[in-house]
Amino acid sequence: MHANATAEAACIEAFSKVCASISHEIKNTMAIINENAGLLDDLVMMSGGENISAERVKAVSDTISMQVKRTNVMMNNLNRFAHSHDYETGQENLHDILTLIVSLTVRQAAQKSLEISTECSENIEINTRLLPYYALVYLTLRLLIDHSDDRDKLTVKGELQDGCVSVCFTAPCVAAQFMTDFSENQLQVLVAMLNVESRGETNSLRLVLPPA
Amino acid sequence: MKLHEKEHIRVLIADDEVEFLETLGTRMKLRGFEVTTVNSGGAAIQAVKQDTPDVVVLDLKMPDLNGLEVLAKLKEDFPALEVIILTGQGSFEAGKEGMEKGAFDYIMKPVDLNQLIGKIEEAYAKAKAA
CATH class of the missing domain: 1.10.287 (Helix Hairpins)
Structure with missing residues (x-):
């Protein structure tokens, strides 16, 4: 509860x-x-x-x-x-989700003169609880923007890995400590709810959603 | 041709929305104001140092320095300078913080031009009376 x-x-x-x-x-x-x-x-x-x-x-x-x-x-x-909250779970195209989320952060990125690029095949579908998934991807990106240096270049890459849907955020100027400490972040409640695995690596953070 | 001849008030407008900046600047010039426009916080500080205006109209969200940082810097270096915050940010806290840092007033976009001009004239009168 x-x-x-x-x-x-x-x-x-x-x-x-x-x-x-x-x-x-x-x-x-x-x-x-x-x-x-x-x-x-x-x-x-x-x-x-x-x-x-x-x-x-x-x-x-x-x-x-x-x-x-x-x-x-x-x-x-x-x-x-x-x-995204119309149904408890739903299927959506990952490319469309990432494009939308990046569009929603355009103003914050512009404030810091950040460049955010998206890489994702157009044929990856996800089936999950959409609002929590949108919230997780959006809040993760906002956190990375907040922790980035001005004029940094961020990448959001979506791909299939062993049947799982992986979204990898790369932010060269964000401290490795932030990435590894993500497992302690309050967003972990969404990670747990969605059964996502989060992996912090040097300068990158990966959210892996298992098959539905 | 100008719409009105007002007392010659020099105004600096700082806003990162260039279309807004240019149109507001044009309309204020038509009303007899001497207007300078800049589209970043750093440029606003630089412009004030080079040629101190009578009144500054300042946006809150700009690249590099945000409006509250610019306001604090301007009030530190030019305590008598009157600054009006004009922003689309609806946060009550931001407005409160702006007033605490010494802003003359806090106005939300979109604004009626006559209302803005009224505030600029009040701020100018206050600066002249000081």
């Missing part, structure tokens, strides 16, 4: 971090749209409604359109994360 409650808390932590990050991003895109709408008003007021530069109006319209697209991508990502 206690372990389940803690795993639930870890899922809530992941979801609240995703929501905080995306709502912040959406406030930024809304601010850009707001300023550009205001700029159109300014142009009308300055010209008295006549002879407004078509080129200038087009530039503003393009900016607004781009920000709407940016917001839509963020909302799609949040929507996918939220729907």
Whole structure:
């Protein structure tokens, strides 16, 4: 009971971090749209409604359109994360999961000028409790971002190993101690719930999910 | 052509959202403000050292130094400088910490431009009265 409650808390932590990050991003895109709408008003007021530069109006319209697209991508990502809880267990494509999780950390990576690349074959499927799995991968990546030096290059690699689905995070600047101490981390409650094996190695951390 | 001629207030805006920075800067210039824009915390400190503005409008989340670190550094080197935090971060704690570090005010994005200008003018008046 206690372990389940803690795993639930870890899922809530992941979801609240995703929501905080995306709502912040959406406030930024809304601010850009707001300023550009205001700029159109300014142009009308300055010209008295006549002879407004078509080129200038087009530039503003393009900016607004781009920000709407940016917001839509963020909302799609949040929507996918939220729907991971629709069923207790489910099957999903690993490449899609890793791409989504990395997309959800773009802002945190940008704050530290980090480059995060994903390597994964497109035909690996996993069958597990999806929300805890998303939460585990997301919170692990956020921890590694927090512990990385600026301008570090992180890799998230998904692969099949002896029938198990392995996700390996490589972060060259993260101390080996962090990787080996991961077995003591509070995320271990998710590791245990999902029956994942976590292996900390020098500069890398591997999460291995056994076959369903 | 300008929309309004205000008292000549020099404003530095620091924000990593370049589209926001450029548009807000343009709109404030149309209203008679002298505006400088930078897109990182380090650049904000550098800009203030080179030519101290009357008021700084500062985002919280930026690459290199975050807004609270920039605020602390600016208040250490330029105690009389008035800084307004303008951010999309909704954390009450961040706002509280900003005010404790000496920010003039804390405003959430998106903001009504007239509200922002009102705050800038209040901050300017406070700096001039000091």
